[in-house]
Amino acid sequence: MSTQEQPARPIEVGAAPGVERLILRYGLLALFAGVTVYFAVTEPSFRSFNNIVSILQSISIVGIIGLGVTISMVVGGFDLSIGANAGFTVMLCAICLVMFAWPTIAVVPVALLGGLLIGALNGALIVRLRVPDLLATLGMLFVLQGVQLLPSEGQSISTGLVLDGTEYTGVFTDAFLYLGRGRLFGEIPFPIIIFAVVAIVLWVVMERTRWGRQFYAVGGNLEAARLAGIRVDRVRMIAYIISGVLASLGGIILAARIGEGDVGAGSPFLLDAVAAALVGYAVLAVNRPNILGTTIGAVFLGIMLNGLTIKNFPYYTQDFVKGVVLMVALLLTFGVRKLR
Amino acid sequence: MSTQEQPARPIEVGAAPGVERLILRYGLLALFAGVTVYFAVTEPSFRSFNNIVSILQSISIVGIIGLGVTISMVVGGFDLSIGANAGFTVMLCAICLVMFAWPTIAVVPVALLGGLLIGALNGALIVRLRVPDLLATLGMLFVLQGVQLLPSEGQSISTGLVLDGTEYTGVFTDAFLYLGRGRLFGEIPFPIIIFAVVAIVLWVVMERTRWGRQFYAVGGNLEAARLAGIRVDRVRMIAYIISGVLASLGGIILAARIGEGDVGAGSPFLLDAVAAALVGYAVLAVNRPNILGTTIGAVFLGIMLNGLTIKNFPYYTQDFVKGVVLMVALLLTFGVRKLR
């Protein structure tokens, strides 16, 4: 991000002995696990296969988008446009399907290409013109939020939409809907599969390959990375493109889930995705954006929402409980480090 | 924010000669002015005194909150909890006024104290426990969003609220409402006065005093600031406290504007306030958070909204136009620099 800042210090795991080290590294995870076990023990329906699937299902879109924003954070940037990008993609899919009556096979690539272009545009603004990342992606957010409303004049897009006297009769095809609603082997919802594949691929790339190291290097010290021969502009560009593509992938699934071009469907995902990525910072005491952390963060937030709902907590207490658990987690992890 | 990052390079104004230098420094302002003049020329009602007052009135809350987040950005941090803080304050005011029937004179200090405590808590998490700023303030966001719903069990709070069989009959007093609706000299809405005072005081402090210098130094290089004898922890703490207090000040005015404890009223202010602060980065080519910039940013966004509405642009084009103008502004400012 563009505010000037010291690099965050990693949590000092190496130095802490025994138990404290364990608390540092696994305290947050343990707390998450504890909450999960509590739900599982007290609510049989929580631990049912169907419910576990439903939790994963509910976080797959947030998770995918969150992974995208994580990548932008890894290179030291920030992509504010992810939610708007997903919302834009929802409308784009709806336009292609309903207004142009295109087949799924054409819509998905177009939608992904849309995300890619948005990411590339963000990247170009930030990398080429040196617009501060938050500012560039904020501009993009406004533009996308606006542009998605233009074709249908602000209306939601579903079969039967009437615009200037023309009725559009394209439909959300079954193939398209499968992307959000289908189940592999009749059991596992397709979005979960996509999320899992994305998470695993990104984890391998970011943690186990030289490209991942390059991303982190760029985020750590741009100039030193450049001087070491890393093509920093390209890396940053690619990071924003990945972020854009993942946001649009999330948008495609979202479109297939809701089955119509719902105006404003993407907006809530900005905060949720960022929340997952941020919780991921603290997981495993890494203190930097990381794929595994974001994934765990998304799952944890999903578990909280699901568990609290199953326990029939009134809606107005849920945010509070979620916030308190997060705060306790932070106090635990960072407090222990501090006391040492 | 906490992702690791190169310090943003200042736009090198000194080096550019003549015209380019002017474009760099005043290009964005000129564009804003151009848009404003366009509205003023084409819409007589836009330039009426009443309308100008109404624009200023409309941005005063965003402006005040935006100034708060600007301060947190100046010290190299970020306060995500501002919107939730404002929302919390709205509910807090409503509780004090309606449920406890307190007089205004008691409610306002309590509400400001609430904001102060929230800021101090944020600061303590970030400064003492070294929780990354985004993470700490995100936790705070959730907690506040939750806690504001608890007392009234998720209901809006207004005179006549019934809870567990008790009816609460306190009212939003006229004195309190004056804070949001009153007019000084019968002409100038009170919120504008507050905004102006806050902006001027902060501008003087940040740009002309030792304290301001210290705030920027802490944001520029924490360690260097510390070694120069600046009490960096104290400065960062104060920054978050200022941010908290300003968010709650915004919340108080908001409460007085809407005249009831409206659940969720604060949330939209996060993005709006951040947007104003970010636009402020680019204004005058400073490329860092600054008070004047945020103020101009808020005014500009207010002008856009007002002007487009007066010109009766369909609502679905407004975001788009706003985004495009922002983008053009960015391309202009940063593009010129790049070409050089």
Add this chain to the structure above:
Amino acid sequence: MTVALREVAKSFGSTQALRGVSLEPAAGEVLAVVGANGAGKSTLNKILSGALAPDTGEVLVDGEPTRFHSPLDARRAGVETVHQHASEWTIPGLSTAENLTLDRLASGEDGAWASPRRLLPRARAVAEGLGLHLSDATLLDDVTRLGVSERQLIAVARSLAQQPRLLILDEPTSALSTAEAERLFDVVRKLREQGVAILYVSHRLGEVDALADRVAVMRDGQLVATFAKPFTREDVVNAMLGELAEEIQRPSGHVAGEAIVRIEGARLFAHSEPFDLDLKEGEVLGLTGLIGAGKSELLGALFGLSPLPEGTITLDGRPIRPQHPAEAIGHGVHLVPEDRAAQALIPGWSVRGNATLALVRRFFTQAGNERRRVIDLIRDLRVRTAGPEAPIESLSGGNQQKVVVGRWLLKPARVLALDEPFRGVDLGARRDIAAKVRELSAGAAIVVASADVDEVLEVADRIVVLSHGSVVQDVLAADASREALTLAMNA
């Protein structure tokens, strides 16, 4: 196989950093490049290493004009560079192992996979090239855990491991102590034998004497002279500064005043030997020792950065125990920290802002007054800059250092501690700073810490050698010799 520059010019805004320089480091030679701060040495290096593009002129690879579009292109042509600035050496957030193998991660010559396990042996091999032994824990830990000198060594080791055709070392010993520098020299000589061309930038003429086959002298962005072996130091200095810099006038018959600071029974590290030390009015105390000997630790204790595990400090008879630099400053104790990028400079700020950071006393800042004082400072220390409002990044390394030192020269002190103040500072400026410091010593105790024995010998009235956290020698400069000090350091 040569890389050369032909008539290269480069300017930044109105500053002409290079005005037509041709240079051809030959295979198997060490070509030293010397020149005052801001002469253009680093700019030249950056052009050779692809980090900057020349405005005019060209880079020749084997006689062919070539455009390096990025550092990667230069590295492909066999040019390896250790840059001058600490911030350019390593990447925080990555492990030491990753930092050691950064080039290979960028180029992909070791394949795509880069798990920590895979990187360890490669990293160890790179470190061995410079004789560095690092534990696995250190290799896996974040590189920021290492001190600034260790990070410089990492950068050097990384470049060596690439088996360059042209190796550019831009003040590679700026953060190193004499012993480590010696080790580096051995490696450099070995490379020379292997036919590598080496471009060596340094302000330490001793190193130049010891290493260089040829010396290129730069002044104001031009190559003013080249000397082949044998050359004399006078020739070089003369060409460099245009006149012979005045020797520092050490007052004859050194008379130190009262002790201002008394350090008693101090342990720097938990298990080091306790020692006593006085800092006296009117005396410049030189503090030397190997890296990790505890010089910074000692200054840090005075300045409230790292309280002593044991021992007392009294200032003018009153015991002090500062917990924060602000407290120390309140007592009149000032410190110029050793790592200018990390600890002293505020990026994006002007020279004025940086120089006056600690000065501001009044509530309202006074731009006019500040500007006047900074202009004086620029003149006194001969800072090469476009003016007080120029961004600090636009200054050459040595000139940035002058601003950092200058920050504390603007403010009257009771105790002034300078940790490695001459890092990257040219001969002339070193003497300017030393003279200025001596002026201040009239009413204050001055400590100059440096791992470079020669620097200490040049500026100090009294010299204290630290080893393993304790004082092992305390002599008047007049009675000290290079050899005796070096011996004591390594005790």
Add this chain to the structure above:
Amino acid sequence: SDEGTATPAATEQAAQLPEKFQAGVEVALVRQLASGDFFQQWLLGAEEQAKALNIDLRISDARNNNDQHATDLQRAIDSKPDAIIVDHGLATTVNPLIDDAVKAGIPVVVFDVENDNPEVVEIQQSDEEAGTRIGEELVKGIGGEGEVGYVYVPGFAPLDRRNRGWDEVKKANSAIKEVAQFGEVSDSTANDTQEQANAVITANPELKAVLAPYDEFAKGVVNALEAANKTDVKVYGADISTPDIGVMTKEGSPWVATIATDPANVGRVAVRAAALKLNGDPIDTDVLVPPSLITQDFLRENSVKTLEDLRAKLPELNTQDTATADWIPKS
């Protein structure tokens, strides 16, 4: 709570509930959105009726995230409740799942969802009628001609339906000139709408009335008028809540009429419908809850201060006859 404590009668009647209910039944309430006054009142009504019927109401809230809404609904189906109530939602999102639920033999009641499944009970506030009636009231109020402003954001089903009603009124009254259309739906709708209303008021000095068929819109417009000291513009709104009553009855308030159903009543109707359905009692597939026109004068004359008072003074708000049976306790 707002709609009054459960009447003692209700508890007495529990004994006469069908066996199924005496043992306790579980109904899943799958909500698209829970925050906001309307939804909170709705829930209070629903909970109260559920309690009277010995129904265990399992509530989920998708927070306006339609993907989450679908997931919640799926989970509700998986947990095999005795009935499901779907509160709001996008038709294309929830209808396929509703069909699944029907196939699985679960009775389904929807509120404010367009659904064609004949097995599903669809409850609606008659929004189109509401649009027409408040529109006609406006026409009457300004003497059949003049400039009016209109607050509307497409894409929200009830607003769209109310818009259809208003469209008809406009067609029938050519002397009415709609000079501005604006509005913004957000977490802070009233405040955001106020900013726009400010601009509209300034731009149109001839404005005679504003139709703001959603209470948040109306509040925003009222605040804007107040701030601009405009006393000659009338506001016609929709929906009602205690704060709204406060705003309407305030001295000099321009908000002269509103068209509303009682959200708590609608919540009760939804639960009753679910109860009927799961008990196998006959029930229409379309249940319309008719709106009532509430004028400023009425509120003032009866010194109505709260929703509570209004319910007492305007009993028709509680449509006790909608979707009911003898065994269902009145509340």
